[in-house]
Amino acid sequence: MISLINHGKICFVSNRVNLLEFDDKDELKKKYKRNKQYFPIFCEYSSLNNELIIATRSDVRFIDIKNGRTKKIFTGLVNKGEDITVFRIVQ
Numbered sequence: 001m002i003s004l005i006n007h008g009k010i011c012f013v014s015n016r017v018n019l020l021e022f023d024d025k026d027e028l029k030k031k032y033k034r035n036k037q038y039f040p041i042f043c044e045y046s047s048l049n050n051e052l053i054i055a056t057r058s059d060v061r062f063i064d065i066k067n068g069r070t071k072k073i074f075t076g077l078v079n080k081g082e083d084i085t086v087f088r089i090v091q
Helices: 025-034
Strands: 002-004 009-013 017-021 042-046 051-055 059-064 070-075
């Protein structure tokens, strides 16, 4: 996943490249500046659980693909004042 937030887009790269363009680009840019800690640094689809796993600077979220609802949020993974910078799923 590649962030093109300044252009109001997000890019998913695998065996093909998908670009998603947001309708409300200007509003998205304003929200991004306010909520920088919730911007995803890692995103992966888990076919085993049919969920999207997203790591932000402060937490890890599991989102159900079928209904778009958040299943779980893990917080407190790093000390206060620190950020998650790298995330990898290990089976």
